Ligand SMILES: Nc1ncnc2c1ncn2[C@@H]1O[C@H](COP(=O)(O)OP(=O)(O)O)[C@@H](O)[C@H]1O
């Protein structure tokens with residue numbers, strides 16, 4: 001009986017892992033395809049498509065997306081921290097209602113948000129906001145609920161007894177925030193920022209309303225490119241983006257140490 | 268008044284209609300080891316929280332070394348505190364935990380190191396300075412909490428059932444250690460417990476609390492106390 005359960009467990013584990021990784025494997029193989037038409041012939045391969053990435057056509061959108069995601073993750077992290085502090089730590093009057101309000105944008109489809117933002121900007125006469133400023137604002141609106149959520153959870157879990165212990169040891173409010181609260185919730189802040197970064201970097205439904213010629217994000221550039229051709233460059237873009245995002249997660253994790261939180265330990 | 272460390276004068280606390288602490292009067296001289304003994308829910312923690320400044324009294328006065336504490340925030344009372352669950356800072360080593368109070372007083376590096384060393388030695392933990400709290404046993408965590416509380420040299424230490432999470436053997440050993448630390452430092456200990464034996468073993472004086480009032484005050488060795496019935500005994 002036990003062996004059957006154990007066997008079932010291993011089979012499902014392998015299936016899940018295959019299911020998760022197979023698309024990646026296919027994309028990676030496609031990015032090495034020797035011909036312009038994507039073929040899967042593992043014994044013939046080339047890295048020429050990665051060379052094509054090193055051109056303005058792909059580098060410019062990449063730089064825009066990376067900068068956008070960085071600005072958005074920092075802004076969402078800072079704003080999320082401030083909001084979570086008032087709601088989850090100070091527990092201001094009506095904090096439960098404010099929390100629900102802060103999370104409510106999650107319920108609005110991105111397409112609707114995109115249309116709303118464009119309508120707002122044009123009816124307010126802010127035409128020159130279309131493009132990068134609009135992208136930044138829209139992505140912050142999109143990612144802030146995620147950041148607030150993760151940071152507020154970390155704040156809710158902060159043991160108030162630690163605060164009292166700090167107080168009895170003579171720590172002022174600023175000292176307690178600096179030496180106790182912030183270091184302890186840091187993993188939550190950085191996981192919120194990581195989510196904001198990834199969501200912004202991969203976003204299509206909102207960005208599509210706000211990009212302008214010469215100010216196009218990487219995912220939108222990919223979408224536009226697909227309309228004309230489906231060649232291995234796209235696979236190479238995907239693999240490169242994937243590696244980039246993994247690198248960013250790695251760096252955020254090094255600074256924030258959030259895998260410790262996920263795995264239930266610290267240091 | 269000169270050698271009174273704490274005076275509680277007509278101290279009361281109500282939560283809504285519930286009178287949790289009722290008109291307590293207590294005078295604790297400098298250097299005394301006082302136990303507040305009583306069953307769970309009788310208002311011991313509430314009383315400590317008022318002395319520490321976390322809870323405002325409904326009425327009455329708390330004086331520390333002659334000074335009325337009304338409106339003085341906890342961080343300026345210079346009262347050490349040891350919590351039941353220790354409340355160690357999980358992101359700091361034992362040494363950093365113990366140094367925290369001194370760091371908050373903006374003491375110099377050398378003085379901090381020296382005082383941390385001394386505090387850790389008095390609880391026999393000098394060899395574990397670089398460990399994190401979660402790498403310690405319950406007893407070691409308890410000692411770290413004690414070292415952290417005494418490092419800034421408070422004249423008064425409040426301990427809220429500090430041994431209740433330890434097993435019996437360790438509890439008995441820690442009683443002796445706590446008493447030794449108190450005598451070595453000569454500071455006032457207000458020790459809250461629901462364990463009669465514990466209170467008797469360590470204290471100069473036992474204050475029996477019952478439903479928010481002081482039912483009895485006495486020396487643990489006094490005949491009158493021995494024969495008195497301790498209400499709703501924990502054991
Ligand atoms: N913040 C609070 N609000 C309402 N009731 C409280 C609060 N804090 C404590 N109490 C009540 O006061 C009583 C005494 O609590 P406590 O002082 O913690 O007792 P002890 O430490 O002796 O076990 C309990 O009945 C508890 O429910």
Ligand SMILES: [Mg+2]
Nearest residue numbers: 311312313427
């Ligand atoms: Mg209690």
